[in-house]
Amino acid sequence: MEIRRLTDAEFDANIALAEYAFLYKLSEEKKEERRARFADEPVWGAFEDGELCAKLALIPLEVYVHGRRVKMGGIGGVATWPEKRRKGMVTLLLRRALEEMKNQGQLLSYLHPFSVAFYRKYGWELFTDNKNYSIPVDKLPVRKNVPGRVVRNIREIEVLKSVYDRVIPRYNGAMTRSRSWWENRVMSGIPYTAVYYNEAGEPEAYVLYEIENRVWITEEIIWLNETARQGMWDFIVNHDSKLKEVQLKLPVDDPMSLLLSDPRVKQEIEPYFMGRIVDAEAFIRAYPFAEADAPSRFILQIEDRDAPWNEGVWRWTISPDGQGKLEPVHTPGDTGHEAEERISVSIGILTAMLLGYRRPPDLQRFGLMETSEAVAKKLDVLIPARTPYLPDYF
Structure with missing residues (x-):
């Protein structure tokens, strides 16, 4: 078996496998x-006798971690011909993708799982959820008539990007x-857009949406401040005569339940993307821990069978x-610390903790991280709090 990057001449073989695996047919334009x-967006494949048997895309991307930019390798389009499955x-x-990401300096990797359990075996772990709302039109918030204006059909990338770039570093x-x-990726297939401008004419919120069978479906909504949020909501509520329901997909810390006069609407927490640290040593070096009065020292045992440079x-x-x-501690007994300062954790749980998905005391209490309660509390102070959120898909 040969593992390598596909060449331009193998593009059609890649498309044929993707179409079969994911049950779609691309137009010639697509x-x-x-x-x-x-x-x-390189595609890597497993070949037998020169035939493409399985493949994945490895997309070079960048994400925010506590406001800092970190290189990330996005994995998508994982597919295998059915007769070649279950052969490893x-x-x-x-x-091989993990090795390539490490070589490229990509400290994190993301993927959208067909099965959470499957990818957990390889070190990826859930790190972000969405909070989905379905709000009947009679329970929409009351209009506030805030200053500013909303303009429909704004598709200029720079306008939308200017709002996104100011808001999104708030999230992990x-x-x-x-x-x-x-x-x-973002604008492909989006039928409608609207942008809220403040009184000075500056864009401060946008919504990407569609309306189907009298249901407003929000593809993405981003706002800079409360006035901008309310201005966007006033625009949505103005559609009430043609709607029966508004659907939203928001970060889990969104306060919508407190803002609706009757919050007894359908609300669903949706586990979304999985992530994993690619290079633990480099990621810890790049990570902005909270400041403290004195240095902290731990002995950390990482379980990571698929990225052996992290294991140990x-x-x-x-x-x-x-x-x-x-x-690295090369001699097992050469730790220099007492037993209560030890931490044992899988690479996936370490990722979920450092991206803010779950706090150390919770992980310790539920047995997902082996350490003492005191060490978990100490870590909780050192790891900044910031909500994970990923409005993208690949």
Whole structure:
């Protein structure tokens, strides 16, 4: 078996496998759009006797972690011909992808799972949820008639991007977006848009949406401040005569329940994307821990069978100014710390903790991280609180 990146000549074989695996048929126009991105979004394949048997896309991206930009490798389009399944090809592809991401300096990796349990085996873990609302039209909030104005059908990328770029660093794990990502991923297939402008004429909120069978479906809604949020809501409520329901997909910390006069509407927490640390030593070095009065020291044992450079025992120090460092402990007894300062955790749970999906005391209490209660509380102070959110899909 050969694991390698596909060449331009193998683009059609990649499309044929994707169409069969995901039960769709691309138009010639869509094929050419994907062909144009083929060089920038590498596809890796498993080959037997020169035949493509399984593949995945490895997309170079960038995300925010506590306001800092971090390189991320997005994995998508994982597929295998049915007669080639259960031969370990995806395992080999994922391990090769991790090696490639490490070589490219991508500290994190994301994917949208067909099965959470399947990808947990390889070190990916849930790190973000969505909160989905279905609000009947008679329970929509009352209009506030805030200053400013809403303009429909604003499709200029720079206008939308200017709002997104100011808002999204507030969240952990959200992507930075290039212009091409906006054009090819975000805006593709979006029928309607609207932008809220403040009294000075500056864009401060937008919504991407569709209306189908009298249901307003929000694809994405972003606002900079409360006035902008309310201005966007006034626009949505103005559609009440033609709607029976409004559907929203929001971050889990959204306060909508407190803002509705009757919050007894359908609300659903949807586990969304999975992530994993690719290079633990480099990620800890880049991570902005909270400042403290004194340095913190732990012995960290990481379980990561698919990225062996992470596996093992590390001396973990965090300086008073929040700079973290991992150093390998080559001699098992050479830890220099008492037992209560030890932490044992899988790479997936370590990822979920550092991206803010779950706090250390919860992970310790439910047995997902082996350490003492005191160490878990100490970590809780050192890891900044910020809500994970990812409005994108790939």
